[in-house]
Amino acid sequence: DSGVTQTPKHLITATGQRVTLRCSPRSGDLSVYWYQQSLDQGLQFLIQYYNGEERAKGNILERFSAQQFPDLHSELNLSSLELGDSALYFCASSAGDPSYNEQFFGPGTRLTVL
Amino acid sequence: AQKITQTQPGMFVQEKEAVTLDCTYDTSDPSYGLFWYKQPSSGEMIFLIYQGSYDQQNATEGRYSLNFQKARKSANLVISASQLGDSAMYFCAMRLANQAGTALIFGKGTTLSVSS
Numbered sequence: 251d252s253g254v255t256q257t258p259k260h261l262i263t264a265t266g267q268r269v270t271l272r273c274s275p276r277s278g279d280l281s282v283y284w285y286q287q288s289l290d291q292g293l294q295f296l297i298q299y300y301n302g303e304e305r306a307k308g309n310i311l312e313r314f315s316a317q318q319f320p321d322l323h324s325e326l327n328l329s330s331l332e333l334g335d336s337a338l339y340f341c342a343s344s345a346g347d348p349s350y351n352e353q354f355f356g357p358g359t360r361l362t363v364l
Numbered sequence: 365a366q367k368i369t370q371t372q373p374g375m376f377v378q379e380k381e382a383v384t385l386d387c388t389y390d391t392s393d394p395s396y397g398l399f400w401y402k403q404p405s406s407g408e409m410i411f412l413i414y415q416g417s418y419d420q421q422n423a424t425e426g427r428y429s430l431n432f433q434k435a436r437k438s439a440n441l442v443i444s445a446s447q448l449g450d451s452a453m454y455f456c457a458m459r460l461a462n463q464a465g466t467a468l469i470f471g472k473g474t475t476l477s478v479s480s
Contacts (some may be wrong), residue, residue: 252408252411260398272471281466283393283468285468292470292473293455294470294473295467295468295469298467306466306467308467315450316399324459338407341410342468344466351457352411352414353399353411353466353468355401355408355409355410356408357407358407358408
């Protein structure tokens with residue numbers, strides 16, 4: 251158990267809908283990262299938050315947004331869903347100091363868009 | 365651009381044998397970190413080992429060791445004495461330590477199958 255929690259574990263929805271994925275980082279970790287894993291794109295970095303502020307952006311679509319709350323949990327919002335958004339979405343956390351090496355991954359949320 | 369390449373889509377090994385999973389990386393930054401993660405069929409990502417670009421010695425964690433050859437830009441994972449539970453997808457990843465964000469760039473992965 252990495253200490254990172256993600257809910258829900260599975261999510262099935264229809265095209266055009268909006269969903270919210272939730273992540274609670276390990277106790278004390280200030281940085282939260284969101285990654286998307288799909289068969290065609292592999293594992294891709296989406297966005298990072300550090301202590302409530304957006305720190306870095308990767309290949310995140312404009313239809314997707316995220317935020318990190320004062321209690322450090324984070325939410326990833328996916329809207330106007332398309333079939334191609336079906337993927338495993340991971341949240342990871344780290345202490346935030348670049349010299350601290352590990353990123354700990356949550357169990358992931360498997361999103362299926364029908 | 366920064367890139368991680370894993371050229372072996374699949375590897376097969378027998379129990380108790382050693383196996384090497386290849387990883388090459390491309391970056392012009394002098395400061396970076398290299399990681400290996402394991403993803404079993406259940407889907408979770410499990411951190412295995414880390415190597416910093418300035419580390420003089422190869423990293424080791426139990427049965428895992430990282431064969432770091434900086435001049436060749438390779439960071440191969442060596443698993444000694446393979447076990448059935450090692451069957452999984454293995455990802456090599458790189459973090460650019462001198463960027464404001466420290467997100468990971470992943471390779472495409474190698475599927476390891478261990479047989480008895």
